[in-house]
Amino acid sequence: MTPTATKTPPITYARRGRLIGCRGWCNPQDKKRHKSLKMPRRSVMSGMGVAGTAAPLVDEPESKLFSSLVRQWKDETLTLSSIEEIALHPAYQRIIGMGPAVVPWILRELEAEPDQWFWALRALTGEDPVDPGARGRIAEMSRSWLSWARHRGIRW
Amino acid sequence: MSCTITSLDSTLYNCVAWAAGDSDRFWWPDSQGIGYWPQNAPREVTANAFISAFLTLGYEPCEGGRLEPGFEKIVIYELHGKPTHAARQLESGRWTSKLGKWVDIEHDTPEAVVAFPKCANYGRPIQFLRRQRPT
Numbered sequence: 001m002t003p004t005a006t007k008t009p010p011i012t013y014a015r016r017g018r019l020i021g022c023r024g025w026c027n028p029q030d031k032k033r034h035k036s037l038k039m040p041r042r043s044v045m046s047g048m049g050v051a052g053t054a055a056p057l058v059d060e061p062e063s064k065l066f067s068s069l070v071r072q073w074k075d076e077t078l079t080l081s082s083i084e085e086i087a088l089h090p091a092y093q094r095i096i097g098m099g100p101a102v103v104p105w106i107l108r109e110l111e112a113e114p115d116q117w118f119w120a121l122r123a124l125t126g127e128d129p130v131d132p133g134a135r136g137r138i139a140e141m142s143r144s145w146l147s148w149a150r151h152r153g154i155r156w
Numbered sequence: 157m158s159c160t161i162t163s164l165d166s167t168l169y170n171c172v173a174w175a176a177g178d179s180d181r182f183w184w185p186d187s188q189g190i191g192y193w194p195q196n197a198p199r200e201v202t203a204n205a206f207i208s209a210f211l212t213l214g215y216e217p218c219e220g221g222r223l224e225p226g227f228e229k230i231v232i233y234e235l236h237g238k239p240t241h242a243a244r245q246l247e248s249g250r251w252t253s254k255l256g257k258w259v260d261i262e263h264d265t266p267e268a269v270v271a272f273p274k275c276a277n278y279g280r281p282i283q284f285l286r287r288q289r290p291t
Contacts, residue, residue, distance in 0.1 A: 079256040079274040081170035081241060083186035084201065086257075115167045115257065116182075118190045136181035136192025138168045 062098065066105050069095050074115070087119035100124045104156035107149050111156070114142035121145055159272050162252070163260035172206070174254035175230045175242035176213055177290075183209070206232045206239045207283055215285035221266050223249035228289040231266045235279025243269060247289070 073091040080086050087093075095102060103124050110117045118141055122128050129148035134140045149156070172183035173192070184191030185199040185206075193199050197208035207217065210230060221231055223245065231251070233241040243253040243266060250262050253269045263269045266281040 074257075077256070078258045079277075081172060081182075081184060081254075081256050082201065082238075083182075083184045083188070083191050087186075087188075113167060116190070119188055122188065132189070135189060136173070136183060138182055141190075 062101070063105065066095065066098065066102055070109060077116075083116060083119065086116045092120065096120050096123050103149075104154060107146060107154065107156040110142045111146055114138045117142075118145070159261050159263045159268060161259050161261050163254075165258050166254075167257040169254060170256055171254045172209070172242045174252065174260065175244040176210070177244070185209075201238055203232060203234055203239055203283060206242070207285065210285050214287040216287065218284050218286040221245060221251075221281070221284050224286065226289055227286040229284055229286045231281045232283045232285075233266075233269075233278045233280060234282040235277060241269070241275075241278040 069091040073089050073095070076091070077086045077089050095106070103121065106117050106120060106124075109115065110121075115138070118128075118130065127148065130141045130144045134144065166179075168182065169179045170182050170184065173179065173181050176183060181192040182190075183193060185193040185197070185201055187199075189199075193205075194209050194212040196212050198205040210232075215230060218227075218229065221229060229245040231243050231245075232239055233243075241253065243251045243263075245251050246262070250264055251266055251269070252260060252262050254260050255269075255272065255275060258274075261269070261272060263272070269275055270278050270280070
């Protein structure tokens, strides 16, 4: 399925105000309306983290927390081949738990280095633009997601 | 006993792909349909599914990892009842492994890979398979 073939309306998240101001993740029509709004800082509740992890737990700017979790995830899943183990890693799950606002950041990671971000993207967007014939082809799957995002007007 | 790094790191393929001779795809029978898995093999993370995947490539179960001229062998690893890793025997008798999303290495024995940094969670070899070595 090509990204344009999907019937889901583009970025309904932004209409609900959940992703406003997050690196262009909004409908182009909404851009002007939401231009003045900024991504709020969000406190991550103490105790939600994973014991023994290096990721900060409280009052961390979202982007810094995201970067920290990405580093931890990449480092601790480096030698894994199991997609389940890679995706169920606590840092990866915390990234998913940050919500759809992190999708542009994930796309940026994916563009810089194709990696196992597909599970998170599917969980966060409810979509899967990857052709079944491309299963396992990481570079091609990454291109499909980036193309899907461009068609949706998502910037990263 | 020695291990040698033989490639740059790559997120594009993993151990099962490398054992199968494929460096273009990430092989895994995940429930989400993200990884590649042969159509005729069960899409489940079990030793039987891994054996079935290699059967589709012409492999057959065999005893042990000693070098047999004319045959190419692979080995499947397991930890806590779940497959974790696969390696392929080279014509020299050494073994080659792709370490997840990291590098390829060569190791003297199937067991030696577990001593490599961050690879202790591969567990132990549980099944060897062989096929006529492609010419």
